[in-house]
Amino acid sequence: MDWARRADGGPFTSLGVLDRLVYDSYDPFAALAAAAAVTERAKLVTMIAIGPLRNAAMLAKQAQSVDRLSDGRLVLGLATGARRDDYDAAGAEHRTRGRVLSEQLVHLREDGLRQDMEILVGGTSGQAIQRMARHGDGYVHGGGPPRAFARAAAAARAAWSDLGRPGRPKLWGQGYFALGGEEAGEAYLRDYYAFTGPFAERIAAGLLTSGRAIKDFVRGYAEAGCDELVLLPAVADPEQLDRLAEVVAA
């Protein structure tokens, strides 16, 4: 809560949460509902919530609740996620996850939700990008260096135009940082992404640990056309936020 409060008071425009079932973490909608109570300004973003773990009606209800509690500040990012064990634990079918997510997206547009709620869709496969272009307002990228984001952004724009959508997709990016406590941050990322095998090391190596690295990262994302960049702390200490605010302001 302290984190959310400080973020709302700082130079930041959005507050993002992740989703993981089989891990010691908060439910994204519960976390954002709590954040809604102590913030007034920042958008509240799921980046992403694993749609198919919930049934469509429950998902719509949760999203709508957070949106109303926050006076319409929810940005709903959805994807199929990367872990099978989350599906097993939720009793959800893993094999049909793509189709289920597409149907959920249709359901969400159907009724109940605020008409102009921004819905983001994530994922890296061609099918996921096409799903984004068919149902979403924008694309939420899973993280990586600016070059990787630029490639994904080109794919998202290509799909958007292929599906005949007017205008351009909103592009959201994310990155991990730790300003102080780098080792704890890297250890956290290795643990959180242990299921990716050797790629956990890559993700940990991508941790932004200096003001200069963060600035370069932000500039790279901006050049690639990122509309909103969410920097996630790899160290659970609200001090991190103040340090980040200093870097961004400088």
Place this chain on the structure above:
Amino acid sequence: MKVTVVGGGPSGLYLAILLKKADPSHEVTVLERNAPGATFGWGVVFSEETLGALRDADAQTHLEITDSFARWDTVDVRYRGKLMRSRGHAFSAIARRHLLGILQRRAHGLGVDLRFEHEVPDPVALTYECDLLVGADGVNSTVRRAFGFEAVVEPQGCPYVWFGTDLVLDAFTFVFKQTEHGLVQVHAYPFDEHTSTWIVECPEPVWRGLGLHAMSEQESIAFCERLFAEELEGHRLLSNRSLWTRFQRVRNRTWHRENVVLLGDAAHTAHFSIGSGTKLAMEDSIGLAQALSTHHAMPAALLAYELERGPVVERFQSAADDSAAYFGRVGRYADLAPIQFGFNLLTRSGRVSHANMVRRDPDFVRVLDGWLAGSARGIAPPPAFAPLTLRGLELPNRIVGELPGAALTPSPFTAVSPEGRISPDTPLAADAGEASILRLGHAGARGATRPRAEGADLPLRDGAWELLAAAAKPYAPWSAVPRAMGEDDMARVRDDFAAAARAARAQVLELDFSHGYLLGGFLSPLTNPSGDRLRFPLEVLEAVRGEWDGPLSVRLSVTDWAPRGNTVEDGVRTARELAAHGADLIHVVAGQTVYNARPDYRRGYLTSLSDRVRSEAKVPTLVGGHLTTLDEANTIIGAGRADLCLLEIPPSHLEAVAAEPERAVALA
């Protein structure tokens, strides 16, 4: 640190040198299966960019290597008996045997323990005796296998054979030779003052047709000497265990595991046609040696090595894939005029664009541009501005887009009847005014949806109309079920198209046979399980052709991008039929036949499909696919991969600046 290197090729030896140089207290052993002088293959190629890295890593071997280099900056293309020379492509090459000699001597001088004729039956046992085990043992790496790296190894490209010749070339030389079974090509380059590498390759059917699969080594040499007698100018082909083989493409998810690391070909290969294998391998050695000197902890060093080299290798592998595929189908370009064939060849991997060629070889580009505009002697604007005549319609350039200056402007999907609308806001042909391109369609199973601003394929909440399609199959699980069309429906829809064509006022008329709309739905086995799938679409095309004398384009999903759907081969066949029934242009698109297709979106994702339709179905094409620069259009048009390009150039902040008026300047 104790390091054991399995494999005494360029990467293994070079790593040993760099490690020993960095710290003479390292104990470095290289285990090589063969004797010191034994090597197969002839010369290996380097690009200029590698040389700087070699100089910085070890000046002594750099000097020796570059002193022995054969260097050239010319690419010769011999095609249809013509010779084209293109300048500005810096290359160098060295005899593989000589390169190994230099590296062996240097390694020996630094105190590396070199053991030749040393087999490694059990690499796992070696790890107990050293701090780091390096698998530099090539494509068939035993280290890779012993430690269970999840490598994907598969044959790539055509059958090929690696000969030498005593003809000393002065350029990288491509020879394309027509035989009664198809094209056979040569990649050849000099590597010392006596010898050149001479690689022969051809697609499998050609190879079998010519009987090369059944020939002995001597017979195949004799055959190739006869076939290339003119280009060899009386010189011989030399064999060094030169047998026909397939290139093995190696990809590895990771290159290290605990204290075991892979280097060069053991970790990754890139098809020989981009000539980068040895370069990448030796750069790996530099990357690994550097990582080991900056990171003290082994896992961090190996990770740093992989993070640095991975993206570079990936880029080269992707270019190599394109290049290998190009040489597999090069016979299909045999109709291109030589100058365009040459440009197509030089831009095959996507790494060299028209703009790059302007810098490398301005003369080549001038002639290409001039030839496209009608006179090879003349000067002309770049390919995208070459005029084109399409069934009597003269277009000033090759650009289609919503841009001032473009030859044509695309129109939105325009429905031939109210029931054929995608959504209530879809324009109707009956209301259409004058258009540049008028795209006529019937939405079929994708009709009665909400406007695309809200999303695609969302069914209307109220006021939906009955949908028609080839079969009673909803487009997506949430879509309305269409009614399967009967003969009456078909006659009516055909007449709607014909009536719309009759009334059309446009420069180009385009029929939408794509993306799972009505006629696209007829073409795919996924949406039209039975019968002659082409019959009705061709009927519509002929009916329209009967009413419309101007240029007629058909927008076609060339592949469904879905299992059991139409493949590119099917799409090419359909394009050929459409051209035979009166289409003047194929607007190449792909996918969307079913909602869950598997597209591969990236910049220029449709270019290779257009290339195939144009070169195989021999019909002019229009292609888009997120092309955002004029350079892309110049390259595509110049290389003959399409005739028209749909450009989506994003706005630039400079436009507002440029719109500022000039200040009046008083000339004194």
